[in-house]
Amino acid sequence: MPxxxxxxxxxxxxxxxxxxxxxxxxxxxxxTKSIQKDARSLVADVITEALHDxxxxxxxxxxxxxxxxxxxxxxxxxxNSEQLVSSLYPLVGSLVRxxxxxxxxxxxxxxxxxxxNSLTIKGLKWRFKARQSGVSYAQYAxxxxxVYRVEHVFLIHRETGLLLNTVALEHESKSNADIVxxxxxxxxxxxxxxxxxxxEGQKExxxxxxxxxxxxxxxxxxxxxxxxxxxxxxxxxxxNQLQLTxxxxxxxxxxxxxxxxxxxxxxxxADNLLRDxxxxxxxxIVAKQKKTPWLAWLIVFLVVIYVGYQxxxxxKSAQLHEKIMQLDSQPGIIIKxxxxxxxxxxxxxxxxDPDALNIHDWLKDNALNPAQLTITERNYHSLDQQILxxxxxxxxSAYPNISASWKNHSLMLTGTxxxxxxxxxxxxxxxxxxxxxxxxxxxxxxxxxxxxxxTHKEIKQQLFEQLVGRIxxxxxxxxxxxxxxxxxxxxxxxxxxxxIQQLTPIAKELNxxxxxxxxxxxxxxxxxxxxxxxxxxxxxxxxxxLQRKGIAKDRMYVVGLGQIDIKNIxxxxxxxxFNVIYNSHN
Amino acid sequence: MNKQxxxxxxxxxxxxxxxxxxxxxxxxxxxxxxxxxxxxxxxKYLTTIGVKIDRKTLSIANEQINLLLWDMEGNDSYxxxxxxxxxxxxxxxxxxxxTRTSSLLEGIDIHTLARxxxxxxxxxxxxxxxxxxxxxxxxxxxxxxxxxxDLQFLTSxxxxxxxxxxxxxxxxxxxxxxxxxxxx
Numbered sequence: 001m002p003x004x005x006x007x008x009x010x011x012x013x014x015x016x017x018x019x020x021x022x023x024x025x026x027x028x029x030x031x032t033k034s035i036q037k038d039a040r041s042l043v044a045d046v047i048t049e050a051l052h053d054x055x056x057x058x059x060x061x062x063x064x065x066x067x068x069x070x071x072x073x074x075x076x077x078x079x080n081s082e083q084l085v086s087s088l089y090p091l092v093g094s095l096v097r098x099x100x101x102x103x104x105x106x107x108x109x110x111x112x113x114x115x116x117n118s119l120t121i122k123g124l125k126w127r128f129k130a131r132q133s134g135v136s137y138a139q140y141a142x143x144x145x146x147v148y149r150v151e152h153v154f155l156i157h158r159e160t161g162l163l164l165n166t167v168a169l170e171h172e173s174k175s176n177a178d179i180v181x182x183x184x185x186x187x188x189x190x191x192x193x194x195x196x197x198x199x200e201g202q203k204e205x206x207x208x209x210x211x212x213x214x215x216x217x218x219x220x221x222x223x224x225x226x227x228x229x230x231x232x233x234x235x236x237x238x239x240n241q242l243q244l245t246x247x248x249x250x251x252x253x254x255x256x257x258x259x260x261x262x263x264x265x266x267x268x269x270a271d272n273l274l275r276d277x278x279x280x281x282x283x284x285i286v287a288k289q290k291k292t293p294w295l296a297w298l299i300v301f302l303v304v305i306y307v308g309y310q311x312x313x314x315x316k317s318a319q320l321h322e323k324i325m326q327l328d329s330q331p332g333i334i335i336k337x338x339x340x341x342x343x344x345x346x347x348x349x350x351x352x353d354p355d356a357l358n359i360h361d362w363l364k365d366n367a368l369n370p371a372q373l374t375i376t377e378r379n380y381h382s383l384d385q386q387i388l389x390x391x392x393x394x395x396x397s398a399y400p401n402i403s404a405s406w407k408n409h410s411l412m413l414t415g416t417x418x419x420x421x422x423x424x425x426x427x428x429x430x431x432x433x434x435x436x437x438x439x440x441x442x443x444x445x446x447x448x449x450x451x452x453x454x455t456h457k458e459i460k461q462q463l464f465e466q467l468v469g470r471i472x473x474x475x476x477x478x479x480x481x482x483x484x485x486x487x488x489x490x491x492x493x494x495x496x497x498x499x500i501q502q503l504t505p506i507a508k509e510l511n512x513x514x515x516x517x518x519x520x521x522x523x524x525x526x527x528x529x530x531x532x533x534x535x536x537x538x539x540x541x542x543x544x545x546l547q548r549k550g551i552a553k554d555r556m557y558v559v560g561l562g563q564i565d566i567k568n569i570x571x572x573x574x575x576x577x578f579n580v581i582y583n584s585h586n
Numbered sequence: 587m588n589k590q591x592x593x594x595x596x597x598x599x600x601x602x603x604x605x606x607x608x609x610x611x612x613x614x615x616x617x618x619x620x621x622x623x624x625x626x627x628x629x630k631y632l633t634t635i636g637v638k639i640d641r642k643t644l645s646i647a648n649e650q651i652n653l654l655l656w657d658m659e660g661n662d663s664y665x666x667x668x669x670x671x672x673x674x675x676x677x678x679x680x681x682x683x684x685t686r687t688s689s690l691l692e693g694i695d696i697h698t699l700a701r702x703x704x705x706x707x708x709x710x711x712x713x714x715x716x717x718x719x720x721x722x723x724x725x726x727x728x729x730x731x732x733x734x735x736d737l738q739f740l741t742s743x744x745x746x747x748x749x750x751x752x753x754x755x756x757x758x759x760x761x762x763x764x765x766x767x768x769x770x
Contacts, residue, residue: 070748154654157674159673159674160604160673161600161604161674162602162603162654177600178654179640179641179654182604182641183639186636186671189671190670192670261601262601262602262676263601346673350619441625
């Protein structure tokens, strides 16, 4: 009977269930209990392999582990930094080198790209087109450089349209991501309501939104949407990646998605999953990477050369300036102006004593090419010691009997010379800057006894008068109430004696008799008669010395003038004056 | 460049809530949002088409709450109430115009329709409080409506009166509800 059979069947089912319950416990509790007891060792046996297999299958282990690893590293850094530092220390050096090298090459690459893009026709065209279409140059360049590039990825909660998480390439504004996701949800709702539902009663879903060079790819899931904003032409691979990510997120965040209440903290860790969607493909990548940035290197090279050349020039001209300025320290040469425009364009303005060294010779001696210089030279009379010596040497060399020597910056002449030549020499030296008594000493000069008789009489007459004048110009100045002859007076008297000696033969030849007047004077302070005596004493003392030198007493006439009553003179007239009195017989 | 570095981290950890603004045409929904978000009132009349979305972040009891304001198209006899936009809303505001009695009736109709799809908190905003009212709620009406809505506000989008308070109170209410949900 079918009913019996049915009852039997149910019966046996029931019995079997009873047995099962006895054996396995209520709801398999015995089995689960025994498995639970060994769970630890069971899992331990296979966990490595299981992780390996799962990772191999869909790469999900990595993504689950990553937040844990990040968190524990963060904790290590915060609490155990000492240990981390010491274990990282050996790496730091090479890391720094590597990053510096990477920075440099990146910099060169960027510079080159910039140069290439802005200097080439292509770059100008892009710039123009970017302006025309109202986007930034960088954006346009990216759209031209990349076949496609995912710029933004959004994770949106399906029910509320609230943004769960977003990642963006580069530092683009993320501030409006929440509004964008809400708008997108609204549009999606609008589309779903506005068009017919398909056969299964499912509402239409927006899959993509496209503009001229921008695409929104939308992957809807039961609890969330993943949306990618892509520039360029997105290939199928992006869509696949989005699908994969969406599935991963649903499986990993199933609970969080279902009890989402506006707090998106739980979804922060979805970053890594979303980043997988930031794909891009560059145009002509291979060609670009192999290119050495020649243009950039060339510009760097040129800049280096220019800077090097300029500083070398500057250094050279500074050196040259210093070198030429040494000329200024040469005796008898003064540099008025030195201008170095270029290394072979130099203007030199100098004052030069004719007795100073030759500038051209000096330049040659100092390894300078006079042809490089424009020299303006003007002459002047230098009183530099060295130049004076040189000049004296030149003048004296014309008189072979005379030798010159230097003593205490004074030119000492020795030798024998006739009277006329003496006068000539004396005149020339006076012009050259030598003054008797100051820096010229002719005391050692002896007169040649034989004055050439052929000398014209008029010249002799002139000479006689010159000597008379010179004698009259000598004056001894005494201090107050003193009649003593000082050493300075002695040298003046020696000079006077020499003049008299020279005068004597000439007077003889010209048939002239002469005598020497010695006039003593005093100032107007004190007793007049005392002053008379004082002036007389001064004259007498002087005469005595001259007499000792060899001038006959009968050729001298000594007078004490007493006070000299001349305004402005009388108070200081403490002196002895000389004059030659003579008469000619013809 | 390193890809990790190039990626900007988005989505700060703060609580987000979707709020809808409903009501008859030209009762001042858009103006209320504008006043709340930008603190200004636009004299220009703007009929919203479909939905317009704005955002404002508030700080309540040390918690950042990000309000996403869905400003819905005004509903009248030509425009049907679009319940699809209400989905997932954490709360909604029915806006009525105190210078037009009809807007109150329409507002109550919309509220009834909205209640069929959601049971989230609802607020009644009686707007244009800067203008002379043409109707007043008598005590019995007031009580009747008080049961219908979680909160009531007399607002002015023009002067800003009560606008900030209304949105803040709504945000507080939402946070409080959330905590109660967690405890029960």
